[in-house]
Amino acid sequence: MTEIAEEIKARQRKIWTLGNYSEIAKVLQPASIAVADACGIGSGTTVLDVGTGTGNLALEAARRGATVVATDLTPELIEVGKGRSQEENLSIEWSTADAEDLGFEGDRFDVVTSVFGAMFAPRASKVAEEMLRVTKPGGLVGFTSWAGDGFIGMTFKLSTEFAPPTPVGYDNAGSWGDEGFARERFEEHGAEVEVRSGTVTWDFASLEEARSFIETNAPPMVAAKQAMPPDVFAEMMKGYEALQIEFNRGTGGRVTIDSRFLMTLARKPA
Template identity: 35%
Template sequence: MTNAIGTTEADRALKAGHRALWAQGDYPSLAAELIPDLGRILVEASGLRPGDRVLDVAAGTGNAAIPAALAGADVVAADLTPELLRAGRRLAEERGAVLRWQEADAEAMPFEDAAFDVVLSCVGVMFAPHHRAAADELVRVCRPGGTIALLSWTPEGFIGRMLGTLKPYAPPPPPGAQPPPLWGDPEHVEALLGDRITDVSAERRTVVVDRFATPEAFRDYFKQRYGPVISVYRANADDPERTAALDRDLADLVRRHDRGTGAGTVVEWEYLLFTARRAT
């Protein structure tokens, strides 16, 4: 029913590290404050209908799963990190959404073949380290003729650039791991899914983030809340010079992308909205 990713000791250690990475900081507040509408946008693009069986892969706190449930779908929100699922349950209860929450690895999901009409992921599956394995699972659990809908940060956009800025300060990735922003490249996604999909649509869009007064405030917000940034700072905690250099590089990145006119920062984050049907 699932592939073999995650069965070796090295894979289990890698996944444990991913759980810990996303459990630190406060990703639930970041998602709610900065990108609250992305899940709804993905749900609308998927064309799901009331009664559809929907899986949100690497769902986090349910940015897509909750609006899908509110639209009348029968939804499962799956994620590797229990802390995010618990936060998602609370949000769903507050909004009156009924859905199922399940701990699951995007590269080896505990669901039957062709179990879902719609398979979604909103800036989630892109962070699974083994892209081919994750793509195979997206296809496997989607029924023939069903929809796969993905929203991912692009390599050229702000988050892609931020992850690139972190890379020189981060420990080397494990063998076989691929950079998350590749999921924002339509050619990469089509190559992963291959002839198993039809009716492809790939559109670049942006979300505007304008709540920070300065680049430094922007940077510090991510230092406190965003797991990938927190993890890299912790890796350099014993080196004040590298930490200071990382501080400068992240603030400079925001400054380069700032489209504001002086009254606070205005940064556009580019993402790829990708939809397709599983071939019959």
């Protein structure tokens, strides 16, 4: 079992070096602001951001005066995050870490967060357990994932029709799209859980621009294009464009999509 998990993580680590995640992160920034608000992050708060990517939440927390540690499985993303913090003269401790085995002492942080990051780990229960372990008693975990009935959640479902199946006994990012699943992963480790909903807006001048943006920048999409025969990838992209049309609220050819996400807030018992 452990060997399979490590193989999945190795693939994930490679995938997130592809494309240009920094461009995706710009669109996702509002979710980090929402999590920081919901978790009450401010001056003096000790924060661990898990699966930080290029550091959206970590930087937002540091701007608010928090003491921040930011981790990710992919060193290349950490380096981008470091550069961003240096540009803003923000003090953040950056390190490479596995969401299933963070390596920090228990009961250390007031708030532990993951914004569209740790949901990609292969064992969801271990992620929830580990995030709660390093949270102080009475502290809070803030975790976002794409809602299964939202635009990105539906693209996850679409991709499963074309990608190899997730090994039996393991989870994928789409698993967290179910509110009950997200709630249960933290409740089974003793947390008091609230699940909220929010949206991230994708806005493009046209369907063509939207497709080009995702196909060029989104690491999983770049990986899929590299791995699939051209005709199979083209078929998947037809499905993707159909979802764009279904969720689009833009007019005059513009593509404006509000993609729903879940924000799971898990309070560790005091």
